[in-house]
Amino acid sequence: MPGHPGYWWLAYEVSNYRIACKHCNSGGARYNGVREGRAKGSQFPLIGGTRARTSVDDLNREQPLLLDPAHRSDPDLLGFDSGGYARRSNTPYSPAETNRGLCRADETIRILALNDSHLVPLRARLIREVTVLARHGDLTDIQQLVDDKVGPEAPYSAVAVMALALHRAVAQPAAAPATTPAAAPTTDPARSRVDLHDLLQHLDPDALKAGIILTGRHEKKVHQAVLKHEGHIEVWDRPWGTPTTAARAATGSNKINGWDFWHLTIAGVEQTLAEFRSRHFPAIAPS
Incomplete structure (x- = not known):
């Protein structure tokens, strides 16, 4: 990255390694075959904190912008809709996000090209497949097919897990009507910064x-x-x-x-x- 020599002291630090597909790391986003993004590459943007520039600097003072699948809470910030698009999950913004007016999930989707025109249809098809299979999940063979799609090693398994959870939620009996009036929607000044x-x-x-x-x-x-x-x-x-x-x-x-x-x-x-x-x-x- 410009003005930064790179994190050379972490070259052999196993905890710094992440598995990355070519698409997200160097392929870039395409829309109907037209290139529209450069993918992550050497980008390590921060949303807050202080950049570590030498081996003696404290990495814990960095606040990365991009979501890290190995970070305990980061995967919960990303979800998918029924159309196959990656979306931010319904979670409150962090203080760093409201301070900068940025959404970490949205920026991750953009920079890693997670809504590329090739990926979205694949996710949408998987969602349809899981939904259809889940309707017949009481059959042993069908349940095995569902398990195969939601397993951690299956392609796009996070999408399959979401589709299965959504199907089960919809299939639940409707709750009894509320006996008290619904509260009026409230505004959130912090959210309105983002x-x-x-x-x-x-x-x-x-x-x-x-x-x-x-x-x-x-x-x-x-x-x-x-x-x-x-x-x-x-x-x-x-x-x-x-x-x-x-x-x-x-x-x-x-x-x-x-x-x-x-x-x-x-x-x-x-x-x-x-x-x-x-x-x-x-x-x-x-x-």
């Missing part, structure tokens, strides 16, 4: 359903995205959970702040997402 979830209530529902056009300019090129009613932003027909990762996916730059980059027009007035957010959450000043 994603658009709490701002959706201030946008026209019909416009959101149709998709609100966002525009941004980078290096004399205008980029477009679509803000959807679920709160994600579509770039290259892919869902991104946060403005910043969507902007970086669109431009290929790792330094863009999506809140300042994306513009939307409301009642004829063009404004950045940061300006729109500050109107409804004054405590969060424009970046």
Whole structure:
């Protein structure tokens, strides 16, 4: 990485090794055959802390941006939807994420090209297969097929595990209706530093359903995205959970702040997402 000699002192440290496929490490993302990302390569971005530059520096002071499958809590931050897309799981953002306005899962998906146009259909097909098999799981032979797909050594086993868990949850008898009124949805200022979830209530529902056009300019090129009613932003027909990762996916730059980059027009007035957010959450000043 620029300005860094590399972690040469860890070259023979077994605990520093990770198994990485060629696609994620050097293949890069493709959309309908067009290259759109460079994959991880030599990138070791931090979301906080202090970079270790020599063998005497404390590695524990680094706060990596990318999720680490060997880190105890990191795998729980990543999930998959029924369409086969990798998504951030429904967990609170960490202090480092809210401080930087970044989502570690979203950035990992982007940099490692986890929603490449080749991978998503494979996951979607596996989800359909597991769902169909699970409906007949009481048969011994069928159960063995399911077990083979969710085993830790099976390809895309995390997706298969998710599909099986979702099927079982849906198959459970419906719970009795609540006897007390549901609590009104609450806003989370920390969450609003990272994603658009709490701002959706201030946008026209019909416009959101149709998709609100966002525009941004980078290096004399205008980029477009679509803000959807679920709160994600579509770039290259892919869902991104946060403005910043969507902007970086669109431009290929790792330094863009999506809140300042994306513009939307409301009642004829063009404004950045940061300006729109500050109107409804004054405590969060424009970046």
